[in-house]
Amino acid sequence: xxxxxxxxxxxxxxxxxxxxxxxxxxxxxxxxxxxxxxxxxxxxxxxxxxxxxxxxxxxxxxxxxxxxxxxxxxxxxxxxxxxxxxxxxxxxxxxxxxxxxxxxxxxxxxxxxxxxxxxxxxxxxxxxxxxxxxxxxxxxxxxxxxxxxxxxxxxxxxxxxxxxxxxxxxxxxxxxxxxxxxxxxxxxxxxxxxxxxxxxxxxxxxxxxxxxxxxxxxxxxxxxxxxxxxxxxxxxxxxxxxxxxxxxxxxxxxxxxxxxxxxxxxxxxxxxxxxxxxxxxxxxxxxxxxxxxxxxxxxxxxxxxxxxxxxxxxxxxxxxxxxxxxxxxxxxxxxxxxxxxxxxxxxxxxxxxxxxxxxxxxxxxxxxxxxxxxxxxxxxxxxxxxxxxxxxxxxxxxxxxxxxxxxxxxxxxxxxxxxxxxxxxxxxxxxxxxxxxxxxxxx
Numbered sequence: 001x002x003x004x005x006x007x008x009x010x011x012x013x014x015x016x017x018x019x020x021x022x023x024x025x026x027x028x029x030x031x032x033x034x035x036x037x038x039x040x041x042x043x044x045x046x047x048x049x050x051x052x053x054x055x056x057x058x059x060x061x062x063x064x065x066x067x068x069x070x071x072x073x074x075x076x077x078x079x080x081x082x083x084x085x086x087x088x089x090x091x092x093x094x095x096x097x098x099x100x101x102x103x104x105x106x107x108x109x110x111x112x113x114x115x116x117x118x119x120x121x122x123x124x125x126x127x128x129x130x131x132x133x134x135x136x137x138x139x140x141x142x143x144x145x146x147x148x149x150x151x152x153x154x155x156x157x158x159x160x161x162x163x164x165x166x167x168x169x170x171x172x173x174x175x176x177x178x179x180x181x182x183x184x185x186x187x188x189x190x191x192x193x194x195x196x197x198x199x200x201x202x203x204x205x206x207x208x209x210x211x212x213x214x215x216x217x218x219x220x221x222x223x224x225x226x227x228x229x230x231x232x233x234x235x236x237x238x239x240x241x242x243x244x245x246x247x248x249x250x251x252x253x254x255x256x257x258x259x260x261x262x263x264x265x266x267x268x269x270x271x272x273x274x275x276x277x278x279x280x281x282x283x284x285x286x287x288x289x290x291x292x293x294x295x296x297x298x299x300x301x302x303x304x305x306x307x308x309x310x311x312x313x314x315x316x317x318x319x320x321x322x323x324x325x326x327x328x329x330x331x332x333x334x335x336x337x338x339x340x341x342x343x344x345x346x347x348x349x350x351x352x353x354x355x356x357x358x359x360x361x362x363x364x365x366x367x368x369x370x371x372x373x374x375x376x377x378x379x380x381x382x383x384x385x386x387x388x389x390x391x392x393x394x395x396x397x398x399x400x401x402x403x404x405x406x407x408x409x410x411x412x413x414x415x416x417x418x419x420x421x422x423x424x425x426x427x428x429x430x431x432x433x434x435x436x437x438x439x440x441x442x443x
Contacts, residue, residue, distance in 0.1 A: 030342060050156065063399055065136060065141070065398070067398070082108065130148060223280050234411060302371070313358075319393040385413065
């Protein structure tokens with residue numbers, strides 16, 4: 001089930017063999033309604049036959065980051081433009097430059113170039129804020145590394161010395177799912193000079209926003225959620241076939257996950273995950289551990305069942321009514337995020353650098369695991385333990401929606417009780433049961 005909200009426009013187009021409809025869906029995540037990746041095309045200097053430009057990709061998604069092998073940016077030139085030179089990135093195809101002669105040739109003559117970022121260890125052909133290997137951090141986690149830029153010299157711009165905006169902007173980050181608006185004229189970007197005393201606008205700025213839709217990505221789910229509690233010995237497992245169904249042979253020790261080649265692996269190997277009933281590469285487990293007088297204690301565990309992939313800079317987003325109150329997190333970084341029209345709280349969790357920010361792959365010895373405990377202050381006026389409110393409404397892993405168990409499968413309170421006493425009452429009852437025979441030996 002997807003939790004994206006969509007506005008759908010239907011356009012009917014007639015043909016000789018009948019009529020069919022084309023639809024365009026404008027989707028956004030209610031937990032990150034303003035999230036997008038913006039592409040800014042700044043022309044900052046004219047040349048004899050064109051201009052110099054700086055292109056910046058800025059990730060405004062709160063918890064969706066661009067992972068390996070990184071972004072790919074493409075467009076179609078409006079006229080006969082060529083990329084004469086480029087720094088901070090490269091065009092993947094030089095194209096047909098046979099019409100040029102001389103010692104210097106264009107960097108790319110493609111009508112529809114595809115641009116990729118350079119790796120951080122490249123020492124030549126760099127530009128400012130470039131060369132992150134195509135990675136863009138999530139805005140709420142690491143805003144300094146949430147953007148990247150490169151520079152290019154464009155020639156053959158025609159009669160207009162400042163050129164015409166490229167068409168058909170596309171973004172792979174690293175896979176499909178992103179739809180980009182046209183590059184449109186906007187107020188020129190401004191930089192500062194003389195220690196901030198002087199503002200210097202560029203000559204011209206075009207801008208586009210690229211939004212992600214799980215419908216367009218059309219990918220299999222990557223994670224599922226399991227639940228447990230201290231008051232019920234039964235564990236609510238991930239739903240069967242959450243991320244695909246296992247092979248019929250139950251004795252198989254490793255499974256090839258159904259679906260296309262993994263875009264996350266640089267060597268394009270097929271994802272292989274442990275044989276489970278849910279067949280998900282990642283499982284998120286929420287354990288309701290303790291019920292104190294004024295707080296709850298929860299253990300959050302993320303497990304990686306993938307044999308050949310580590311998840312670097314992972315993050316988990318949790319929607320839970322308890323996150324409207326004060327919380328304390330151990331072993332993870334965390335922050336609360338604003339939401340649109342949502343009364344529940346939303347918290348974002350991610351690993352600590354050089355400690356647990358990499359979720360290691362599964363091997364024959366054990367599943368890669370990271371975990372933390374969370375203390376949530378109680379607010380009896382807004383939520384209680386009853387009706388499954390001790391458990392999250394939804395969970396995302398790396399920006400992708402995790403398959404939740406059905407509500408009627410959530411761990412139930414014992415004896416159909418509507419309330420659950422805090423932990424100190426349990427200790428009192430245990431004390432009475434232990435010492436009652438000593439006080440009344442006839443019992």
